[in-house]
Amino acid sequence: MGIKWDEFFITGDPLILGSQIAIVLTMLGIVAGLTYLKRWKWLWREWLTTVDHKRIGIMYIISAVLMFFRGGMDGLLMKAQTSRPEMEFLTAQHYNEIFTTHGVIMILFMAMPFLIGLMNVVIPLQIGARDVAFPQLNALSFWLFFSGAMLFNVSFVIGGSPDAGWTSYFPLAGKEFSPGIGNNYYAVALQIAGIGTLLSGINFVVTILKMRTKGMTLMRMPMFSWTTLVTSIIIVAAFPIFTVALGLMTFDRLYGTHFFTLSGGGLDMLWANLFWLWGHPEVYIVALPAFGIFSEVIATFSRKSLFGYKSMVVSIVGIALLSMLVWVHHFYTMGAGAAVNSVFSITTMLIAVPTGVKMFNWLFTMRHGRIRTTTAMLWALAFVPCFVIGGVTGVMLAMGAADYQYHNTLFLVAHFHYVLIPGVVFAVFAGLYYWWPKMFGFLLNERLGKWHFWLFVIGFNVTFMPMFFLGLKGAVRRSYTFSVESGFSNLFLVSALGSVILAAGFAVFCYNIYWSLRHADRNITGDPWHARTLEWATASPVQPYNFAKLPVVDKLDAFWHMKKSDSPELTLQQTEIEEIHMPNNSGLPFVMGIIFGIAGFLLVFEWHLAAAVAAIGIFACLIVRSFDYNDGYHIHKAEVEQTEQAWRLREGEVNRYVG
Amino acid sequence: MSRFPIGHVLGFLFSLLLTFAAAGIALKTSLSFKTIMWIIGGLAVVQAGLQLTMFMHVNEGEDRHSQWINILYGVFLAVIIVAGSIWVMSFGGTHSH
Structure with missing residues (x-):
């Protein structure tokens, strides 16, 4: 089995020892706090068993912020290690583990859940629905993601982290070259989280296609709903490839098969091929919803309808199709030959066309608009130039012949950080500032938000801009140190200083949440930004049933036009109130998440029999669910009336109540 | 009927x-x-x-267009994934493993 039991807990590294102590203390603190405040039942009833899309979304976002912290710490450790030549802060092995977990966590456990969290909160509201199509499945998606994320995170204190890069290329990731269990965590934890993502994808496709409110045709959907629909379709198309690839990896590592090994007729580069067949669409899975967020934010704060709506939709669908056709550009240097590399160079450059169309649409939306520079809008404004740098360097990398020079250098690392940080991180921050009042009923502090914005954007540029030049000078990625003679010292130092500014920005963000939680004004209306789409046509925070009467839509930006024409859609009359059917809470998704986590953990340690026994629990849960005839409950008229009066009768509210 | x-x-x-x-x-x-x-x-x-x-019943009902779109998209994906992988992994047909 290759497991050394005396190395079950990672020992001997003061950094990890510190983390272990911190984890134990935090867990004790949470348990003690919940017991002291008598909040265990509250936690179970209101959160762990919830099937409410808004609460599930909030749990996704909280997890994503925690994972952002974890991944960010990894980044800071790497920057500290490379801040000076020949630094002896981290060992080569520790550095390998850290860049691996940084990549996996930031993409799969930060970017994806952050976006899926925002989708969960916003999409049913934006299309005028009362929940997603399958609320309990939605909870299962979350708990599987959470279970996978926790399993992956536990690796650095128990058993050792994966160390073959976030791409885990074979043959390095195979048993021959990585005999420890670290890479088992990669195979198993990502599989569990991946099932959750796939279920989310299916859920949102069905929700958006089947649950739009009356009058909301596809071409009247807000742009974020469109990008979520297309993203979900890409998820359904691409994630099964990853499922299969991880399955084959698991067989190779645990059961001695030879799909990707060097010996026994395996094809090591087939892993790279399958990984990127999923991995490239994955880039668009995180980028498209982010584009949707920017579209909403820019339209709202320019006080204009989105420019070129139809061309935007065509671009998104075009990007979705092209995203499946470019995967080889991640491994041009495999040397597949001129024909293959040329075809993929061309398809890759083609993607710049629809992306460029979108970029101009955003610019033209702002043109002649009355722009308000709120924090959310600032993120969208900064996105434009930063993302263009990422995009243009992407076109440079797209040329197969030129890529032989750039490949595996920090130029590439700088490029994808310039794509993913403005393209995704700026977007989730914009989305969070924008939709925060919808989730919690108060605004995040704008002044602190601007500190957060400026520190983060400046820090980001100072961190990653030098990496372009380092890469052009020949600094390779994933190298834990460099010599004085290389001449890289100054740029590396600048980059490390930039990461400190970046971290300061994140710290201000955390403080902003704390400050706003304590001090922000709770007396806000349902529509604090004078926005355009239906999620603002209901209370902030949103009542459990979303809408007392489902809004009827007759054009794009429906809510904006309702406000302009003082539409009766905005008023609620007592006679319009009906009983509302709601799904019941369920503990099953949470329990399944735990069983998946346990089974996965046992599988990581190659205790096959115990893992199989735990897996029986998963099937037991499926059977229990099959015999679940509980079909929900009704919220009574009186309760709806009371809830609606409470927010609609508030001063300044555009949605009114008529008794 | x-x-x-x-x-x-x-x-x-x-x-x-x-x-x-x-x-x-x-x-x-x-x-x-x-x-x-x-x-x-x-x-x-x-x-x-x-x-x-x-x-x-692929040509029946209000979903007939989306059914064809689904099928064509499925075929597109299958061709890309299977034929594309074979083409790439045989180095554009010049290399046999």
């Missing part, structure tokens, strides 16, 4: 015809293995299309 199900009967007959044609080509001819595979593979695709339209 009280009318005689002429579509179903025709579909059934055509399916039988295509199946026997495939069996005949595989068992009764002396073509090369590769040719036989291509012919019966082609007949299988024709029969799949036939059954989709004759028996599986």
Whole structure:
């Protein structure tokens, strides 16, 4: 089995020892706090068993912020290690583990859940629905993601982290070259989280296609709903490839098969091929919803309808199709030959066309608009130039012949950080500032938000801009140190200083949440930004049933036009109130998440029999669910009336109540 | 539906015809293995299309357009993933593993 039991807990590294102590203390603190405040039942009833899309979304976002912290710490450790030549802060092995977990966590456990969290909160509201199509499945998606994320995170204190890069290329990731269990965590934890993502994808496709409110045709959907629909379709198309690839990896590592090994007729580069067949669409899975967020934010704060709506939709669908056709550009240097590399160079450059169309649409939306520079809008404004740098360097990398020079250098690392940080991180921050009042009923502090914005954007540029030049000078990625003679010292130092500014920005963000939680004004209306789409046509925070009467839509930006024409859609009359059917809470998704986590953990340690026994629990849960005839409950008229009066009768509210 | 199900009967007959044609080509001819595979593979695709339209209601109901879009998208993905992988992993057909 290759497991050394005396190395079950990672020992001997003061950094990890510190983390272990911190984890134990935090867990004790949470348990003690919940017991002291008598909040265990509250936690179970209101959160762990919830099937409410808004609460599930909030749990996704909280997890994503925690994972952002974890991944960010990894980044800071790497920057500290490379801040000076020949630094002896981290060992080569520790550095390998850290860049691996940084990549996996930031993409799969930060970017994806952050976006899926925002989708969960916003999409049913934006299309005028009362929940997603399958609320309990939605909870299962979350708990599987959470279970996978926790399993992956536990690796650095128990058993050792994966160390073959976030791409885990074979043959390095195979048993021959990585005999420890670290890479088992990669195979198993990502599989569990991946099932959750796939279920989310299916859920949102069905929700958006089947649950739009009356009058909301596809071409009247807000742009974020469109990008979520297309993203979900890409998820359904691409994630099964990853499922299969991880399955084959698991067989190779645990059961001695030879799909990707060097010996026994395996094809090591087939892993790279399958990984990127999923991995490239994955880039668009995180980028498209982010584009949707920017579209909403820019339209709202320019006080204009989105420019070129139809061309935007065509671009998104075009990007979705092209995203499946470019995967080889991640491994041009495999040397597949001129024909293959040329075809993929061309398809890759083609993607710049629809992306460029979108970029101009955003610019033209702002043109002649009355722009308000709120924090959310600032993120969208900064996105434009930063993302263009990422995009243009992407076109440079797209040329197969030129890529032989750039490949595996920090130029590439700088490029994808310039794509993913403005393209995704700026977007989730914009989305969070924008939709925060919808989730919690108060605004995040704008002044602190601007500190957060400026520190983060400046820090980001100072961190990653030098990496372009380092890469052009020949600094390779994933190298834990460099010599004085290389001449890289100054740029590396600048980059490390930039990461400190970046971290300061994140710290201000955390403080902003704390400050706003304590001090922000709770007396806000349902529509604090004078926005355009239906999620603002209901209370902030949103009542459990979303809408007392489902809004009827007759054009794009429906809510904006309702406000302009003082539409009766905005008023609620007592006679319009009906009983509302709601799904019941369920503990099953949470329990399944735990069983998946346990089974996965046992599988990581190659205790096959115990893992199989735990897996029986998963099937037991499926059977229990099959015999679940509980079909929900009704919220009574009186309760709806009371809830609606409470927010609609508030001063300044555009949605009114008529008794 | 009280009318005689002429579509179903025709579909059934055509399916039988295509199946026997495939069996005949595989068992009764002396073509090369590769040719036989291509012919019966082609007949299988024709029969799949036939059954989709004759028996599986793909052209009926308000969802008929989206059903075709789904099928075409599925075919697109399958071709990209399978044929694309083979093409790339054989280095554009110049390299045999």
